[in-house]
Amino acid sequence: MKQEKLESKALELFQRQDFDIEKLEETKFKASNEETEIEIRVLSYEEFGDEEALEKIGEDEKLFIDEGLENIQEKIENDLSILEEDKEKDLEIPSYERIGDIVVISxxxxxxxxxxxxxxxxxxxxxxxxxxxxxxxxxxxxxxxYRNLYGEKTETVHREHGVRLKVDPTKMFFSEREGTERKRIFESVNDDDRVLVMFAGAGPFPVTIAKHSKASVVGVEKNPEAVKFARENIEMNSVGDKVEILQGDVREVCPTLGKFDHVLMPSPTNALDFTGEALECTEDGGRLVVYSVEEKDNLYRPVIKKVREEASEKGLDVEVLEKRVTADFSPSKRKVAVEFRVEE
Incomplete structure (x- = not known):
């Protein structure tokens, strides 16, 4: 397929899902919306041979190729889609999320x-x-x-930011669309920091932080299935010297762990119920990141109000450092992150 036609077909998939498209360089594009940025590489067999194509592919790029380049899929770990020439039937495609080799349709x-x-x-x-x-x-x-429309497997290995994450969306929460947020967090962590991840799930935040820094990370998770996966992910990514996953209720476990430079609360539907425990675990001058699902016409005020009230009761001061939308949750709601500095 001609390069121009292949690019058009690949980018149309993102445009249908309301992504903005920016061309970064020859064959490379960025698809972005309020909560996600995806780097895309499009390579046609008519333009590039196997070796030329492999030289162009960067880590974490979402790759689109045509059938002539299908042999390179055995030599890369990127998410890969092979696009075929147009068929007689023009199929409508629903909005979906790809996690490893599984697609989830909402x-x-x-x-x-x-x-x-x-x-x-x-x-x-x-x-x-x-x-x-x-x-x-x-x-x-x-x-x-969830219900299987195709295939039987629900377990897969998702790749992002140089790590591999074994997940099963039917057993624990995981979203590929939050990869940008995980990158934002690990880039903000210093090598000598102690990091606490409440509601750690299968370990995406702990593992990516440990892979990209020398920080010491503790994750707390109640779901035994998620804990099993998190510990496998730690071993699979060789970060066991920097990460510990503890199974249990954050209300019982976190008060025994001491203070941390960064405290993350990536459970948006109920994190605000545990604000007190999180504040008590945050070092003087440390950073607390609270995730919550809020109405799109009142995104941040409920989070800021709740954290300030809890802090005042404990004799602490909090300063809002940053606030952002991290994902769509429903037509009327958004998942948001608010970062605070906590001081005694």
């Missing part, structure tokens, strides 16, 4: 299940499974309900 948007599967597979050959979300996050461990 809503079918009026498309039939059969057409959704066909369209997703056309753009993502070699998938293990396609899951359709049936229920919002619920239960003690905040897990969504």
């Amino acid at each position: 809503e079918l948007d009026g498309i039939s299940e059969e057409e959704a599967v066909e369209a997703v597979l056309e753009h993502n050959p070699g998938l293990d499974s396609i899951l359709l979300k049936q229920e919002n996050l619920s239960g003690e461990f905040r897990v969504g309900g």
